[in-house]
Amino acid sequence: MEWRMIMRENMFDMGSSSKLDTNSMNAMVYDTYGTSEVLRFEQVTIPVPKDNEVLIEVHATSVNSWDWDLLRGKPFVNRIGAIRQPRYRILGADVAGRVIAVGSSVKRFKSGDEVFGDLSGCGWGGFAEYVCAKETVLTPKPAAISFVQAAAIPQAAVLALQGIRDTGGLKSGQTVLINGAGGGVGTFAIQYAKLHGAEVTGVDSSEKLDMLQTLGADHVLDYTKEDFTARGQQYDLILDVVGNRSVLALKRALRNGGRYVMIGGPMSRILQNLLWAPFISWREKKKIMLLVHKPNDGDQKVWKELIELGQVLPVIDRQYPFSEAAQAFRDIGEGRLKGKAVVSIKMKM
Template identity: 45%
Template sequence: MKAFVLRSYGSPLRMAEIDKPVPGDDEVLVRVRATSVQPYDWHFMRGQPYIARLMGGGLGLREPAFAVLGADVAGHVEAVGRNVTEFRPGDEVFAMPKQGGFAEYALVAAAEAAPKPKNLTFEQAAAVPLAAGTALLALRDQGRVQPGQRVLVNGASGGVGTFAVQLAKAFGAEVTGVCGARNVDLVRSIGADEVIDYAKEDFTRTGRRHDLLIDIAGSRSGTACRRALTRSGTHVLVGGPSSRCLQPAGHVFATLAASVFAAQRTVLTDVVRCTTTRRNLMTLTELIEDGRVMPVIDRTYPFEEIPAAIAYQEAGHATGKVVIEGPPQ
């Protein structure tokens, strides 16, 4: 099969012919109709942050632990393992693959796949699993969001952020989004009750306090963020500013260390190890098919232009998700 392959850290992705994977007993083989790119992909290509090579998450110490990237897929089931009863060839599914989506076929654990939402195209569905799964984990599991709470999303216009705004509204919260000026109208259109342009106003100095802060951008220190929280509020760390050695670990470690003696609760959402189970995907599907959550897609690239799509994502200006069409059928 055709796939974009990473041979070593720092090298470009190259199109290559590799063996078509065979599903194990509890796996399904998906013919990829669409995939998407994330910051994780370009961090993985560079083997950065360096500390991540010691922490696992797919990064080998000296070379990549696997060669095919792409953390989201949507497509048709091609074949199933002998223990798989919930899927059959031809079914439309979306998932996070065990072997990457930058290929004609991807292996997926059956327990981490779900039927594609009926009202989404394959391209839209491929924008969902990792980004929306991370937002769900941050809000529901780490943030313990409740109806009527005040939630602030710092980094509201990115892939995770656009889902976090919509999910917070779906859970009954009052939502404030923080983003750049060009995305203010978009963030308001997906449900934010208030939008702050970070270039004009520092959300940690408005005097308004929130019950939950979903911190994707990592643009303010933990000490500053606590000013934006109620005394019993929760600060959920999802991302942080870039650096070769620690990103986003430096920001995360500093924030967690400073929170030890604080009244507010500070927790980390581990994006690298985020797994999207069928239960979580079905929760997202219900919200999507009800019209309460929809993926925001910035650009769609053909399969042959995956390197260009990753370069655009790395530039840091994507609004919502960057999606890749699957290889020609």
């Protein structure tokens, strides 16, 4: 199971790299909303880190559903402040790579350090040979895993942790249902919930059910054949990655005192949940909540430690060379991948 030049003098320390001498790098860019067909490769200028940033030579990056949403500009909330053209020309929040330069105020890292992190709060840019990132969003890479495995961790794993542990308030012995359990978030969520004593039900398509059981799910359901909200079974916690059931149906599947945590789904479902949440919480003592993602080094360290202890592993369905990164987006859009899609930037174009 296997499961991101000419620099200002004295601004930072820098390791050697022939690419830096040319001041340009390969990047996958887009200038208009669409699907994978609008993605193209272009030579762009290697970024220069600010005082609180490091420059990373990217070894691998992964594709998240948020990348797919930004590429398409859907739902419309992804176009706020960027109606006509994308805010970020280079997608990619999850990165794993090696620090080759540090800004003057950087304290935690030095040239040569291997790191991973989520750049969604500081400019994206992972689909490129180099990227700058604030040191606060980076975590030392676990030595026992590859850059490819590390790139699968940041966004999905932190979402799973914040949904299960923080918003969901998981306690040992509780029953947990994960809707959309076969993707990146779900595969991390199963492992974390089982590690903390939960009885887990995973919901996804039939071709992913065996994998869910391998990860430790106690029960699995094929959403194409069975509606988990209509079975009469109730759960202490529902973690919803896909948002394909109405809030009125979902509350039937929650025990009194239970919590429903929505991580992803259509904007119409999100708005519906926000509208109904106060009424359901007051009348039925069931909490309907929307997770607000907060990328941070502290939560990434939780996963780093679990991986170093051998207790969890990222699930990777496919690894793509950089030249086939657009295919990774197509596969994510079809929703058939088990776990994560990871792109190896260091492989030859």
